[in-house]
Amino acid sequence: MRKRDFLKIFSVGTVSAIALSSVAWSCLGTDGKKGLKNWAWIHPVESSDPAHSGDAWKKLLTNLKKWGIDSALILTQNNSILGEVLPIAKECGIELHAWIIALNWPDKTTMKEHPSWYVVNGKGESCVDKPAYVDDYNWLCPSNPEVIGFMKKRVQELCSIDGLAGVHLDYIRYPDVVLAPEHKAKYNIPQDDLVHPQFDYCYCDVCRSQFKKLSGTDPLTMPDQATNDAWLNFRFDSVTNLVNELYDTVHKSGKVLSAAVFPTPYLSKFRVRQDWVKWKLDDVMTMIYHRYEHKPVEWIETATREGVEALAGKIPYYSGLHLFHLTPKELGLATKLSLKAGASGIVLFSGNRMNEDYWKYMEKEI
Numbered sequence: 369m370r371k372r373d374f375l376k377i378f379s380v381g382t383v384s385a386i387a388l389s390s391v392a393w394s395c396l397g398t399d400g401k402k403g404l405k406n407w408a409w410i411h412p413v414e415s416s417d418p419a420h421s422g423d424a425w426k427k428l429l430t431n432l433k434k435w436g437i438d439s440a441l442i443l444t445q446n447n448s449i450l451g452e453v454l455p456i457a458k459e460c461g462i463e464l465h466a467w468i469i470a471l472n473w474p475d476k477t478t479m480k481e482h483p484s485w486y487v488v489n490g491k492g493e494s495c496v497d498k499p500a501y502v503d504d505y506n507w508l509c510p511s512n513p514e515v516i517g518f519m520k521k522r523v524q525e526l527c528s529i530d531g532l533a534g535v536h537l538d539y540i541r542y543p544d545v546v547l548a549p550e551h552k553a554k555y556n557i558p559q560d561d562l563v564h565p566q567f568d569y570c571y572c573d574v575c576r577s578q579f580k581k582l583s584g585t586d587p588l589t590m591p592d593q594a595t596n597d598a599w600l601n602f603r604f605d606s607v608t609n610l611v612n613e614l615y616d617t618v619h620k621s622g623k624v625l626s627a628a629v630f631p632t633p634y635l636s637k638f639r640v641r642q643d644w645v646k647w648k649l650d651d652v653m654t655m656i657y658h659r660y661e662h663k664p665v666e667w668i669e670t671a672t673r674e675g676v677e678a679l680a681g682k683i684p685y686y687s688g689l690h691l692f693h694l695t696p697k698e699l700g701l702a703t704k705l706s707l708k709a710g711a712s713g714i715v716l717f718s719g720n721r722m723n724e725d726y727w728k729y730m731e732k733e734i
């Protein structure tokens with residue numbers, strides 16, 4: 369399997385997600401949109417001459433604005449990219465958020481200095497030595513107070529940047545307990561829909577000791593590891609607590625926090641322990657990538673409705689639409705179905721792939 373391809377499919381889908389701002393609201397009255405906010409995930413533009421990367425960003429953001437996008441979530445692997453793009457985004461009238469890969473952290477130095485920060489599976493194997501699926505599946509444990517501190521520091525550094533509207537969390541979850549149907553098929557990974565110790569996390573010392581304090585039981589020796597409700601809830605709460613801490617951190621700086629999550633509340637909890645309906649967030653973006661689920665485009669409406677109803681108005685919900693899976697006509701349909709099901713707007717994956725043909729169909733729906 370090509371590692372790079374594999375990792376791609378689990379982020380919002382890339383290279384390796386309300387507080388409507390005054391900027392966004394000011395647009396609504398003038399461009400005729402239906403009180404919606406639309407977003408795009410964007411990644412660094414390809415430019416053969418780095419000296420002209422500013423021109424490439426300007427072209428991309430000018431086009432996105434023209435194509436109904438209010439806010440861009442920019443992949444931020446190095447904070448310096450924000451210094452380059454923020455002034456251009458401001459000029460183009462696009463709100464900019466830093467999109468970060470949160471817990472999938474295959475950083476050699478961190479693994480060497482802090483192996484205890486990383487998740488351990490139900491067989492007692494650390495993802496540092498024996499990662500699941502591919503070599504780079506090295507994930508930080510959200511229960512570990514040192515990891516929480518590390519994540520807060522990352523987010524605080526971003527929040528100190530003037531003009532940045534917010535922080536967007538991707539990979540804010542456990543490794544996949546079970547893969548989506550398309551990924552099992554495409555990468556020939558035989559897997560049923562049961563919980564197996566090899567893919568079940570996290571049994572690190574911190575998780576074991578925290579759970580033992582709560583329940584009196586060591587999860588590593590529990591006979592019903594896969595089905596024990598208290599143990600399941602512990603993992604949900606572990607991610608929820610981290611997100612909530614980051615929310616408070618971000619809000620102290622007057623910025624907003626959003627996240628990219630799995631397509632429905634049920635699939636998110638079952639596959640990656642994301643109980644995002646309970647998270648403190650300003651905006652939530654679901655990755656409703658129907659092809660990964662072997663579903664028709666129409667499933668986007670079902671999945672959107674499930675999320676919108678579960679949130680019950682608590683957080684604005686945006687349907688993440690995968691342009692690589694949609695023809696221009698299908699993007700029109702997916703947009704229409706998302707809004708019909710109650711989404712507050714859509715998020716394009718990716719803004720870099722957007723074009724006039726797509727806009728022709730999307731424009732009719734927003």
Ligand SMILES: [Zn+2]
Pocket residue numbers: 486487488509510511512570571572573574575576
């Ligand atoms: Zn752990």
